[in-house]
Structures are given as structure tokens and as C-alpha cells.
Amino acid sequence: MIDTTSKSRFSIKQLTVIYTIISLLSLLVVWELAARFTSASMFLPPASQVLMAFCRSFVEPIGKHTMLVHLGYSLYRVAVAFAISTVTGIALGVGMGYSRLLEAILKPLFEFIRPIPPLAWIPLSILWFGLGDTGKFFIIFLGCFCFITVNTYDGAKNVDPELMGAARMLGASERQVFFEIVLPSSVPYIFAGLQIAVTAGWSAVVGAEMVQSNEGVGWMIVRGMSTGNTQQIMVGMVAIGIVGFILANLTSALERRLCAWNEQKGV
């Protein structure tokens, strides 16, 4: 039952903190005990050891680089591809949403490419771009691009037609209608798209690096797999999870700042 009143003597905030500590501690304890005293120990390093290794990875290199360098490589790949896909995705989305001619020309091609998962492009991108960074940019670009385009397109399609009519009646030029009305009212949709795209881009870089790379967090976990080093995999997963969390929250914080006028009920 969803109750909004708390009957216990603790406030809801205090309860949240207490339960969070209890649940995380019990996870760590079960993990630690299972790793130390059961037959799972062969495949499961104890929690304490993984945490230690995670901290050590910032000073001691894994492979050729330390953790920060690996993260730097991965983030750099995401950043470049994300920037390119933001520009092209917004341009294409607004263009298709605003002009019916552009929509008619480009939408069938876009709809043809959209259902193909970005990672399915990996084999082709290796043939086209070789094993370097370009291929990875391409994969991550595809991962972000579709979300940004679709959301921007939805935004531009959902502009209140009365607003556009009113502006035209008051003598606004088509250019003014586009820049003063269509673009600003798509901004919330664009941000929703950017947020999904960042998460998708981070997932794509992990995938792309796992298939083909010499550095980065994806390389780290797949290297751990081929050498049978569970601890290295887990250290990599911790890093991937933390950065994924930060990226997702960064974009929503940015949205709250830049689009404060569009405060929506949080989920």
C-alpha cells in the first residue's frame, strides 16, 4: 500500500538512510562470506578485494594504463561521437519536423536505418574504417544519433500550431517562426533525447571496445575475460557503473538548470 504518512518514530529521510545502509551492508556481507567460505570462491573474488583493487587501479596500471587513462579514452570516444551526433541529430530532427519536403525525402531512409542496433554495425565499420578510433566514433555516433533525431523530430512536430499561426498573422517571417518558435519549443524534447543518447553512447562505447580495442573500460573487462581474471572484470564494471550513473545525472541536472521553465514531475 502506498502510504504517505510514516507511523514509525523516524522520518522518511532517516529511514531511507538506515535501510540503504542495511541493504548494501547485507549485500557486501553475503558476497564476502560466499567468496571466502563456499565453492563460489573460485569464480568470485571477495567484495573487499574488489574494492581494494578498484582503489589500487588508479595508481597501478591495468594493462598499459591506469584506470583514469582508460576512462579518459572511453570518455573521449563518447564525447567526440556525442558532439557530432548532437549537431547532426538536432539538425535532421528539426528539419524533418519543420519541412514536409525534407521529411518526405529523408524519413524513409532514416526509418530504414533506425531499427538496426548500433553494435550490429561493428563488423561493417571494421571493414570500412579499420581498427582505429574512427570506427568506434561511427558506432557510438549511430548509438546516439537515432535517439536525438527521433526526439527532436517529435518536438518539432508537436509545436502548438496556434502559436505558429499567431506569429505568422503578426507578420513573422518563416525564418523567425523557425528560430523563435519551432526551435525553442523543441528544447525539452531535445534534452530528453540527449539524456537517452548519453546513456546509449556509454553503452555503445563499452560494446565497441569489447569487440575491438587496445584500451578503455570495455577493453579492460574483455581482457579480464580472456585471462580469466574475474577481479579485473569487476573493477571495470564498478568503473563503468559509476561513470554511467554520473553521465545520466549530469544531463538531467543540466536540463533542470537550462530549462527551469519546463519543470516536470520527476520520476
Place this chain on the structure above:
Amino acid sequence: MKQFLQKHKYKLISVCSFLFVLLVWELVTDVFHAISPLMLPSPAKILETFIYKLSGGTNPDGATLFENIWASLKIALGGYVVGVLIGVPLGVGMAWSRRFELFAKPLFNIIRPLPALAWIPLMILWLGIGYRSKIGIIFFAAFISATVNSYTGIRRTSQVHLWVGKTFGAANRQLLFKVAIPTALPMIFTGLRLALGSAWVALVAAELLAATRGLGFMIQMARMLGRPDVIIVGMLTIGFIGLLLNTVLEKLQNKFVKGAKKG
């Protein structure tokens, strides 16, 4: 005639644009040989390969297209069903019981930001390269969307509806099954669709890394053997099946969920 053109102007433009791209593609590959067939095969060649694979050709990866599709679908749907069967009750439970939420949410929040792909190495190391590890990976891909959406759906239940139910003496269980879950059903279904999408994507990734059959394996094999026509056939098939799965769920949603908004 003129009216017809006027009415279907944009559809005609769409068709023309599509045909134009195919024509240019065909011209630069087969006619002018501007791009090597090892980089980009012509549409005609892709069609030929597609028909060959469809009609039972097993080159170059040792299985026909249908065998590969079946191998992929079996695993994707297996992992998906497990993910949904655990994810939906978990989401509903977390939204309905405060105590359970307080305990389970921190654990869920640890797993949530981790892309499903990041589980691949661990799963392969723990469960081998067979179907069990792939089911594990797809489980994580499907489970997260299913949980998040069920949770949000239940949380959106109107407090007033619950009060009305309580006033008329509904038990806690009745409130859950007669008020909250029906309210959440459209959201839950959206979650199911998102989950199926990410399950399919995760499957392709898992098969690229370790498999002996399936669509992901087919395109990876084709890359090693330098057969871009097979790669493109595989990619289009993957995209098409993903679209098909989504459409099926959409139809089910329209049929079974009352009051669901379209789109």
C-alpha cells in the same frame, strides 16, 4: 491524375528518394566500380545473397538464415521471459510496499546504471559461452526496463482512487489488483516493449563476442571472411526482426490494455 499527384505528393517524393539512393548505390558499385565490392557490395549482390541464404544456403557460416534467426530468437525470448517474470513483480513490489522499496531500491540502483553489455565478460566466465550465459546477459537487459516502468506505473496511481477503494472497504490485495495494476498496465506494457528492444540489442552484442550460431555470429563470421554482402543481409535481418517483435507487442498492447494512449 493531377489530383492524385497532388494528394500523394509527399508519398511519391519518399518513394523517389528511396529509389534514388538505391540507384546511386548501384551505380557507384556495379556500374562504375567506384567502391570496391569488398567495402560495399551492390544492392543487387545483397539481394542475391539474401535469396541464397533464405533458400537454404549455408555459406559462409554453416547455417541458413532461418536457422540463425531461430537460434537468436530462442535465446532472446528465453532471457526476456525470465527478465520480465522477475522485473515486473519487483517493480510492482517496490512501488507498493514501502518497506520492500527501502530495502530493494539501493540494490537495484547499483545495477541500474550498468549497461547490460558490461555483464558479458562476467557471464561468459561464469556460465560458459553456451546459451546460459547469453540468457543471463539478456536477463539484465530486459529486467531493468521492465522493473523501472512497472515501478513508475504503480507510483502514478491516483491517491483518490485508492481512497475511494478503501472507503468501500477494499482489502490491500484488492486495491493492488483492481486499482493499482490496471492503472499501471499501459506503463508496464511500455516497459515490456522497451525490454524486448534492449534484449534484442544485447543479444546481438553477446553473439558478436561469443557464439557458434545466430545472427550476430553470422555477421562476425562474414567480417572475418570478407563477405560484406552477408554482413548487410544480417544487419537488415536483425533490424527487421527487432521491428517485427516491437510491432507484435504493440498490437497486443492495443488489444489488451484498455485506455492506453496510442503512439
